[in-house]
Amino acid sequence: MRGNCCHGQDHHFSRTFKRARAAWYWMHSSSRNPSQLHRQFCGCCSDKNTRHPTLTLLFLSSSPGRQPLTKFFSGAYSEHKYLFSLALHLKAATFVRARGSHLWATTSPNPCVSSPSNSGNKTSAINAMTEAAPTHRYPGMGLPLRFWDPLDERGHEAVEKKSIYPMGVHSETFRHMSPLVSVREIAMMIVMEALTDKPEWHKKVFDDAIVAKWRKDALAIPDEVFWDQSTSFKTEDPADPDEHPRYVPPVLNSVGLMSEKAFDWCVEELRAKARHFEETGVVVTLDLGASVAKSDTLVTPALRAELQASFARLKADQASSPDWHPRTDEKVQNLVHPSMYPLVYGRTRVLRQEVVGVADAIARWAGKGEVLAKEDEVETVRYRRPRYRWGGIHSDNVPQDFWSDTFQWLPSNVAFQNDGTVKFTSYINNLHPQKYARTYRALEQLIATSIPLWEQCLVAETFGQSKSTHGHGRRSVRIPVQDEEWNPADMEECADTHVDARLLEPSYYDWRSETEQKWRVLRKAVHPEPGNPKDDDRSYQVPAECRLATKFKDSGLQVIVKMASIELTPDKPVFPAGSWHVEGQMNECICATALYYLDSENITPAHLAFRMPTDHEDVHENTPYEQGEFDWHEQVYGTHVGDGSNAPCLQNYGSVETKQGRLLAFPNVFQHRVSSFRLADPTKPGHRRFIALWLVDPHRRIISTANVPPQQRSWWAEAVLGASTTARKEAVTKFPPELFRLVLRQAESIGDKLTGEMASPGDEATIGPKAPRLPEELVQIIQNHSKDDDTLMSEEEARKHRLDLMSERSRYSDEMNSYWHETTYNFCEH
Template sequence: MLPRCKGHFWQRPLQLCTRRFLTTTSHRYTAMRMSDKGLVTKTRVQFKYPGVDIDLRDHPGRDESHYPVGCHPNVGGIESPILPMREVGMMLLMDKLTDKPEWFKKVFDEKIVEKWRRESQTQPEDGLFATIMTDKMDAPVPQPKRIISEAAFDFCIEELRSKAKYYAQSKLIPSLDSGFNTVVKSDELVSKTLHQDIHASFQQLLADQAGCPDWHPNSNDKVQDLVHPSMYPFVYGRSLFIHDEAVGVHNATDFVGQGQIVPKNADRATLEGVPNNELYHYSPGGLEINPEYWSNTYQWLPANVAFKDDGQSEFTSYINGLRPDKYPGIYKIIERLLDVVIPAWDQCLTEISGRDRHSSGRRSSRFEWIREATDEDDSLWSPFDVEFWKASDYRLPLDSLIELNEEEKLYKEGECLTGEERDEEYRLYEQGLSPRVAYVDSEKLAREKWRQCRDAVLPEPKGSTEIDYAPRQNLREKFRESGLQVIIKMASIELTPEKPDFPAGGWHVEGQMNERICATALYYVDCENVTPSHLSFCMATDSYLDDSIDYEAGAFNWLERVYGTGLCSDGSAASANIQQYGTVETRQGRVLAFPNDFQHAVSSFSLQDKTKPGHRRFIALWLVDPHQRIISTANVPPQQKEWWLQHQDIRNTPVASQAIPESLMTVEEANEHRLKLMEVRTRVDQISEFGIPGYNFCEH
């Protein structure tokens, strides 16, 4: 047992540093911790914590190294370039092909590739188009004749062959990837032995909860929380805090009752009271972040992770919600899973440092940037065949016919339609009869039919180049001294014949700015008797796209069709500046890793056999940006009253002989905090959704 801490943080007043934080200070201290190999001496770093030593709402400046946190558009580095519809289709095609067994071998078999080619050119693309146009089906973008062209397919095969070579050595697939942004998947990272151990861990936790399952609020008793960071979070004004990272794993309950309460942040928590002439600072493109993206009250508590001399991970503080004395084996299993997913984080993270971005894999679009375009350029459209369109039975809308007559002055000289005549003309049109427009020039009519029905000539991908997928960063090496901070969630979605369906989730990023989550790793442990489910991904883009493309007012529908989005700021045709990246299946045994600048949403799924129960179980690992330490379980003694009582039983210490520390929470109080925390985060999701601007192309 470590000696009880004396002196330190709680003997001096709380002071917030107003200057920009340093990740570390020059002062260091030496601490000892126990590992499986015995006592190990490590040089550790004294950290500055948001909400304690520095401002709670402090965030990296543009010149400071960080991994992007995607809570707010004004956080640097979270924007995607706008991508052509065809490129998104190509990413979806490649994701589908890499779901095939032994794809990494088949992609080199010309007979199989030729079969894939025929399928890609003949199968309907309605589903593909609908996925690309998620949340944008109201945009003036008809489905193109063909999204996956022959050139696009050939490009995909060359890229997959390159990825297959990388997969052979890494077991990682950069799946939805473009412009510094990557979703990574793998069905072989987790060994069968580790999978079995994780499965057994879930069985143990489920068995221990059998008498009183912890159903997640508002889930209709379908989502069972086995470990969840919203239970017993850090509560400003309530939780105790120890500045030195003294609280470990096996000694955690020894520190119950120690520390000092950190007062709630007194800064403005909303934009209420901000002068109207200053609100633009908080809008997308401004320099400030809406203060509501932080919570003055709550923060999830990560566990600290150190790297042993052999590079393997080791928890140095307890996992919030997982009793270390009861589940030491599960701790070791999660450490092994963490070792597996860290290379996937290396693959998908992009470090921002000033104007520089450091990442692996694809760093730009597969297509050339369009610098100028106008709908009046006939070369951007399918060829005009005057005889074909003269013979076409396509009926132009009445407004178009009248406009043609007025613009071209094609009525007989001296003829002028009265208001009644126009009403009669419209009535005839509604009945399917030909309106009285016999004097419109037939070639003009044909051209107008073509203009309204023509297909856009979508650009083809530029020449393929060799991509180096090997990570340019290594979390183990870069943060060997300070280690990582990871938030853990373990959950089981349980469906029954009485409750056979699980609804789709909403778009979100993980956590608030308090947690500074920069990446997610998901492992799908068990999928039984449920239909396939997917995660969808999207990302914000620059709303000032009109500044970088030379276009003509009212003549940019070709651009809308190329990019699959509404660009006009007038009326309902304007689309939010969101770039869809596609979907990835969440199958059993799969690891998914992605940076937290992606918004993501889970699809609905149901029981396959409606007469039997089914489930989908997963573990989530959320990485805190290692550039900035936040308050963790190393600073906060366990708050679970139940843990402390059971610890006293183990030590044969009569509870009646000592006062129960006031810092401990009952399950009832923890549930109240969870509900309030969820309410705050729901509000943040709503602010994020409603705050997304649209593209601003001028119509007139």
């Protein structure tokens, strides 16, 4: 494309401006080559009646005295010939660079390659960067949403070689269930969790005098405390006492739930955990079928200060218009939240290459890509066939709406560095990459700090293998299933004991002797004791092959980021308890959470409680019992198990305090729930600020911000016109007057505020020398095209999508909770 072709001479700005044509170009078609694009730009062979999705206006000047507009947008321009192409429908600008006597057009790229069916004969018009980048297919983009293997379609034979980190959304998902655990073992976990919160516990646990005091305190804890934490929240109506197993108070010489042998085990286990803590700074807690990891020391004071500064800046920048999370009574302020500007099928533009970075995300990529359509129903049905399922992950028994075909949170890609740190390679959704560059660096440090905790609590599951053959963590219960034993063992010991006649229920027990009736009322189950702690198969050391940096060094990680502040006031002094949930929907593949509790002021202590579903079939097959006799099991395990008992197959694990400075991590097999808290001093305001990091299963990567350019229309406007009044006025000096007014009129994202800042009296002097007017026909085309443009999202649209996303997830969460409570124990038949 020569600067003087078709016309035989260089063209000055004013002459070319009048002769400019609307160039319509199909970005999905390979039939239009650069020479055809050149003819369209030069006015030759253009088809005015053909309507295509990208409107491009071309301005060319050889006047060396005029400041080139391309310098304002891209910082690169030729010495004598200036070409400026502006996508007035709020896409990123398109430029042409001069090389010698040739001008080379760089069009808005469409890096999304053709579908597999036509990839061999079609190539999209993309720039050099997207041509060099590999094309990716993910569930929902190139692969069906419910497809388990994003690498290939090898079928069932390949499944046996695949690993995942489990998710606890449904019983049909792979290896996410807990064994049934005795109340005594839950008591042991509760005591160990409390002791690891004591200052210098890892040293004191080796001091026998201090341990003796701890023993006395632990044995004095009433059984009701352990019983409540073991049995609460297992029924659909937690307030109904009839739905809980009956607590039987101690009788005769019975031993409490926290026994001497149980505490002996706790001491030995805590000493092993203390040695591990000395090496890693990580405390393993509530560990059984899964585990929680916590640390109050790994986040350095310097990092905490940097994160506090980031929160302060975000809150200051959003002070005039805080984003209160919907349905929280203006108590939760979102600073960064993945539900704003999520991936919206049928709306969001995507690139099939992972090319969107951090620093260049807005200027280079905003508005580019193709709209990602919703999944075809035919594909949905086809990939529900057995050959595409793995261990029940995509079983027909898992409701289809556990995957969202409308929304997806967008993770950021994170790369491992040679020095052991990590680095974002794509922007964080809703955190401006230039404005908050220091926050990016701080979050990178927080992710690097969280990785050892994730490694501690994540154990990959491979089809056909169990955790006992690979990985780490506790591999069995501390107290195995045993035959029932009662205190008193002999019913004759109750013969002379007085029992209220109303408790004997003669209508039911009339076939039994009075002594047996008394014994059944008075007896208490003897809780099994743990074995020898030295024989325990615990293993806290994470094998090298299980390290995330080892397994995923080349592919890196994907992390979803949330930053929020809970604000309480004397008028709104209480934050209510949350609901039981796991994180994300199936298509987001979240495998673990890390929570950093940055700052707490004037609030009461709060806790995060954990529970898991149990494998009711395994419990039924491996628990010895007599037909119709469940009293002993219900007392020992703290749950109803009989026919019609309405006892969900749920296992409580206990809770962890969410205190200031704590980093807490856990796998997404846990259902978790935050407790209520309130102002400590009700006359003063208080707050709780935290950061949530959600790790996407690295075995199953999903669409990320590397594929989705920023959707925020306001970000694009700021990149083009500047964020401040001064920057915008300086930018306007580089605009021809008519072009400035046209952009000002058409760009909805600029709005009334920008008009007030920029369109002040004396515009003619401010915005530069008068330039030729656009031809009337082009003005009309631009106006008609711009008013219907929806390439980028306004904040109003993003808020609407967030409400729809929340409603969808509420329905999903309700359905999931219903399923948990409808899956019950049934020991009525052998």
